[in-house]
Amino acid sequence: MSNSSRNGLAVAGLSLGTALNPLNSSMIAVALVVLRADFGLDVATVTWVITAFYLTSAAGQPLMGRLADRFGPRRLFLSGMLLVAVTCALAPFAPNFALLCVARVFMALGTATAYPSAVVMVEALTRAAKVRSTRPLGRIQMANTSAAAVGPVVGGLLVSLVGWQALFLINVPLSLAAIFIVRRFAPDDAERERGSALELLRSSDIPGILAFVGAMMLVMMALLNVLPELRWWLLGGGAVLAALFVRRELRFSPPFLDLRLLGRNRPLLLVYLGFAVFNGVYYFAFFGLPQLLQEAGGYDPGIVGLLMLPLAAMSVVLTPFAVRAIDRFGVKRVLTTGVVLLVVASGMMWLLTASFAVPLVLALTALMGVPYGVVSIASSQGMYVSTQPQERGVAAGIFQTCRYLGAITATVLIGIFYGTGVNQANWGLMVFVMLGLGAVAFVVTLGWRERG
Template identity: 90%
Template sequence: MSNSPRTGIAVAGLSLGTALNPLNSSMIAVALVVLRADFGLDVATVTWVITAFYLTSAAGQPLMGRLADRFGPRRLFMLGMGLVAVTCALAPFAPNFALLCVARAFMALGTATAFPSAVVMVAALARQANVKSTRPLGRIQMANTSAAAVGPVVGGLLVSLVGWQALFLINVPLSIAAILLVRRFAPADEGRERGRASELLRDSDIPGILAFLGAMVLVMMALLNVLPAYRWWLLGSGMLLAVLFVWRELRFSPPFLDLRLLGRNRPLLLVYLGFALFSGVYYFAFFGLPQLLQEAGGYDPGIVGLLMLPLAAMSVVVTPLAVRAIDRFGVKRVLIAGVVLLIVASGAMWLLTASFAIPLVFGLTALLGVPYGVVGIASSQGMYLSTRMEERGVAAGIYQTCRYLGAITATVLIGIFYGTGVNQENWGLMVFVMLGLGAVVFVVSLLWREREKT
């Protein structure tokens, strides 16, 4: 087999693995109401099945990017997919909601290996096929961007036909297929750093990871008012841990989250900030809308999945068009156009305070799919252009962390807004927040410039 077909199959395997993280982040959206009923939960508590996944992904992505740089992306990718297969085979038998959240965390850790590993492998894949790196990178980015949009459709069908357990079981054959394709067709890892397990632990900045995760958990517990009598203690402790995390990362080498990388690279910092805020806007709709349609609109989860289908379809259709537009007009122009569309789509969501008519919902989800595809691709291309080759593994990991920081913020705020009821009035308040965040994304996009080559 010639190199070009081998590369195409390898990219397909990497894309499949890369798709599992965003796919699983969004499939769960249409299962929240079912999980609440099965486990007897309230709105704020059930969001922890999302939050556990995002917290682990947010902490795991930068770490996995650094491990891919140090020890080999192909090896790390297969290890992560193996963890996904085992976890998802066992998760449907979880006897309580707490263990289900633990399973989601392990699944997130396994899927977190995929995107950073794939980005690190791009150069080798391009050399193997004798093509520009933008070709394999574009395909991997398309999988990463479009998978989340397909999630509610797939999730709605699985929940309706089988139950929430199917959301885990579907990952078993997919992760195994990704392992087999990458093992057979991806190029072998180049010479990488080797060392003893004790050295790996010493250099992995475990205190930094724990401080990052602890700060996020404590702040979210305070925002969700999990322990009302200790709310301000939780918030204060979370902020203190955040300060200690920053202090630690600036002093430790190599840090879990390279804050100095952001400090010396303004274009990359703007990409991260804009993408985190964009993700917050998007996941407001992504997780808030299915709950609204099910509880206030009275639609079955399967119907909700179908109502979200235009979002998935438009995102998939628009993504390759956005790639070609970037080649012609540049990243910045396409990014700004996508953000303008995001603001328009967010404002149009207010119409749902008046009606749940199926044609209206279809039109709104289709409209939202356009900026998701455009901004997602433009942001990832901006990240790639704003980063030196030797930093792309950890940069890709931090980029994914920004996605989940935005998603975590959205889920926390959804829990707050819907805490008094999943209804059209509270949805209207959420739309105003989406518009405010969208305006900030627009300003950030105007400020971004492509990093000068050095």
């Protein structure tokens, strides 16, 4: 088999593993009603099955990236997929809801290994196939972005045909397939850190890692308002841990996250900021629009899922064109074009204040899918070219965390705007916020320069 074919199959396996995190973060939403009935839960309690996965993924991605940088991406990817397979085979037999949430935590940890590991492996894959990094990154990013969009549709079918247990069981053959393909076709890890377990533990900056994970989880729990009576205590505790994390990282060598190096890398910081803001705009539509169509438009949830499908379809269709455009015109031009399209698509969403006609909704969700595909791959490539090879795992992990931060910000703001009612007037106000955030993303993008 030629190197090109082997690398193509390796990228397919990595893409499959990468898709599992966003897929599982979104398709569980359709099972909340069934889980409430089966376990006798209230609305606030059942949402922990989503929150547990969300928090673990956001906090765990940079950690998994660091492990990929240190000990090898192939090894980490295979370990993560094995954890997913075992966890998802056992989760349907959970005797209570608490253990089900624990299973979701282990799922999040396992799936969080995939994207950072895939990004680290891209260099070896492109070198072997003698292609530009945009091609494998584009396929990996396409899996990452489209899986979240199709999650509710896939989840709805599985729950209606089998039950909530199918949302876990479907991951077993998918993760095993990813293991087989990557183990068979992905290149072996290059020489990584070696030494006794004690030496590796001492050099792993465990206090820094714990402070980072703790700060992330406390701040996100405060933003998501998962414990309303403790919201300000969580935010304060997160701020304290963040300060301790900064102090630790500036003094320890080698740090978990080199803040001095990150501070000097202005292109990477701008990629992170722009990607977080972009996702804030996108998730306004992704989370806010289905609620509007159901409550104000009167559409059945199943119909709403179909109305949102053009978003995923357009992002998949546009990604190969975006990859070719990056190769021809460069990252910045494509990224800037994508952000301009984002602003245009956001402005067009105002039309929903006048009508919920099916053709209009389909056209608008398709239109929003265009910048989603373009900006996602361009931002991913911008992150890749803004980092050194030895930093790409943790850089990719933080990149994914920026996606979650944008989504959480959108969720909080949607809750504020819809607090007085899910109606067209409040949707119109949200469109203005989307336009404002789009303008911020545009300014940030103009300031980005590819590292020389």
